[in-house]
Amino acid sequence: MSNSPTCDTIFDAEHWGAHGAPHEAMTMIRNESPVLWYEHDEFDPVWLVTKHKDVEYVGKNTKVFLSSPRTVIHNPKGFVSPLIGLPQLDAPDHSYQRKAIQGWFTPKAIGKLEARINEIAAELIEKMAAKNECEFCNEVSAQLPLKMICELLGIPEEQEATVLQLTRDIFAAADPSLSTTTDSKAGVENAMRFCATLGSLRQQHITDDLASTIANAEVNGAPMTIQQIASHLLIMISAGHDTTASAISGGMLALINNPDQLDTLQQNPDLMEKAINEMLRYVTPTTSFVRTASEDTEIGSAKITKGDDVCIHFSAANRDEDVFEDPQKFLVDRHPNKHLVFGKGPHVCIGLLLAKIEMRALYSQLIPKLKRIELSGEPEYIRSFWVTGLKSLPLLYEFL
Numbered sequence: 001m002s003n004s005p006t007c008d009t010i011f012d013a014e015h016w017g018a019h020g021a022p023h024e025a026m027t028m029i030r031n032e033s034p035v036l037w038y039e040h041d042e043f044d045p046v047w048l049v050t051k052h053k054d055v056e057y058v059g060k061n062t063k064v065f066l067s068s069p070r071t072v073i074h075n076p077k078g079f080v081s082p083l084i085g086l087p088q089l090d091a092p093d094h095s096y097q098r099k100a101i102q103g104w105f106t107p108k109a110i111g112k113l114e115a116r117i118n119e120i121a122a123e124l125i126e127k128m129a130a131k132n133e134c135e136f137c138n139e140v141s142a143q144l145p146l147k148m149i150c151e152l153l154g155i156p157e158e159q160e161a162t163v164l165q166l167t168r169d170i171f172a173a174a175d176p177s178l179s180t181t182t183d184s185k186a187g188v189e190n191a192m193r194f195c196a197t198l199g200s201l202r203q204q205h206i207t208d209d210l211a212s213t214i215a216n217a218e219v220n221g222a223p224m225t226i227q228q229i230a231s232h233l234l235i236m237i238s239a240g241h242d243t244t245a246s247a248i249s250g251g252m253l254a255l256i257n258n259p260d261q262l263d264t265l266q267q268n269p270d271l272m273e274k275a276i277n278e279m280l281r282y283v284t285p286t287t288s289f290v291r292t293a294s295e296d297t298e299i300g301s302a303k304i305t306k307g308d309d310v311c312i313h314f315s316a317a318n319r320d321e322d323v324f325e326d327p328q329k330f331l332v333d334r335h336p337n338k339h340l341v342f343g344k345g346p347h348v349c350i351g352l353l354l355a356k357i358e359m360r361a362l363y364s365q366l367i368p369k370l371k372r373i374e375l376s377g378e379p380e381y382i383r384s385f386w387v388t389g390l391k392s393l394p395l396l397y398e399f400l
């Protein structure tokens with residue numbers, strides 16, 4: 001099935017932009033060729049891994065499946081990324097540098113942010129309540145995670161729009177309605193410049209924020225280089241909000257398309273935790289990451305050669321029938337829900353708790369207030385097959 005039109009849709013930004021995630025294609029590939037050698041005109045070939053057990057196995061087995069030199073699927077052939085942040089690092093450097101940052105993401109540290117997160121969510125809902133229609137993606141979903149990551153990094157409010165644009169230029173480079181450049185390389189370089197300036201400023205003047213911790217961290221007794229600092233800051237200013245925003249918008253669309261589930265959640269607020277996990281599984285904003293085999297090995301019955309790249313596809317794995325009953329259904333009380341939205345193993349998302357708390361803050365305040373909610377126009381998807389989601393969700397609603 002290699003290079004079949006079915007497989008091409010999984011890596012076709014146009015298709016994602018027009019229809020959202022191609023779940024039929026992913027199901028077909030997962031069932032017929034769960035570890036598939038895939039060649040594309042624009043980027044280097046990969047083994048496409050779509051079964052839950054295989055994605056989990058590769059994610060956990062960081063000795064054999066390295067994060068360097070390639071972390072993402074879509075970079076053009078020959079592209080050498082300037083990024084050397086956590087996603088790109090392998091042991092032992094990965095754990096040293098992750099330790100230098102993770103103090104900001106422990107349950108205790110995130111717990112301290114909860115009151116502020118609830119406050120921002122309440123303000124956004126108040127703005128929604130002042131009228132009866134909105135464009136949910138830009139007016140609500142994007143706002144909470146963007147404001148929160150900027151506050152965490154000590155980035156002033158006036159620069160929030162810049163942070164949003166820099167992120168879109170990286171994640172939505174293939175979507176001219178969102179990006180100012182079609183060249184994702186230029187997007188990364190631009191954001192690196194912004195992050196290097198931020199890092200230098202925090203080295204000159206230390207403040208009590210995540211950017212200062214990153215800029216002044218010592219790893220094995222030595223300061224990090226400005227390229228390392230900028231790389232760490234870049235993933236924070238991009239992955240630190242856009243993914244959560246997509247999970248919030250996609251979760252809202254899932255509730256509207258499944259009114260029985262919205263009703264169940266309204267009648268049973270205790271289901272909120274499970275509902276958030278189900279929104280995350282159902283949406284899976286970050287579809288994949290890439291690893292490189294450090295030795296000849298096997299995944300299932302596929303023989304992998306040293307140096308081969310392996311794409312672990314979280315979106316496909318999160319609809320695996322062997323793990324999830326009725327995987328295509330959105331069920332707010334789904335249990336168990338062993339989704340791989342945040343990856344698995346040493347590279348598991350550092351910000352997962354922050355993302356979940358932001359979603360909970362918004363939904364636990366919004367859901368009880370809703371009397372009626374419906375679409376007031378067609379939802380529109382971002383033209384992207386890597387970090388994906390809605391770009392427009394026009395809503396009409398009435399509050400109780």
Ligand code: HEM
Pocket residue numbers: 059086087088098149235236239240241243244247284285286289314341342343344345346347348349350351352354355
């Ligand atoms: C719904 C929201 C989010 C989703 C879906 C998501 C998804 C992911 C995924 C799939 C990975 C890679 C795991 C792997 O390679 O095995 C990852 C890594 C990462 N994420 Fe997130 N993420 C989200 C929110 C956040 C937030 C809020 C932050 C920061 C504030 C963040 C920062 C990071 C970082 C730094 C890494 C690299 C970790 C490492 O390689 O050690 N993410 N995320």
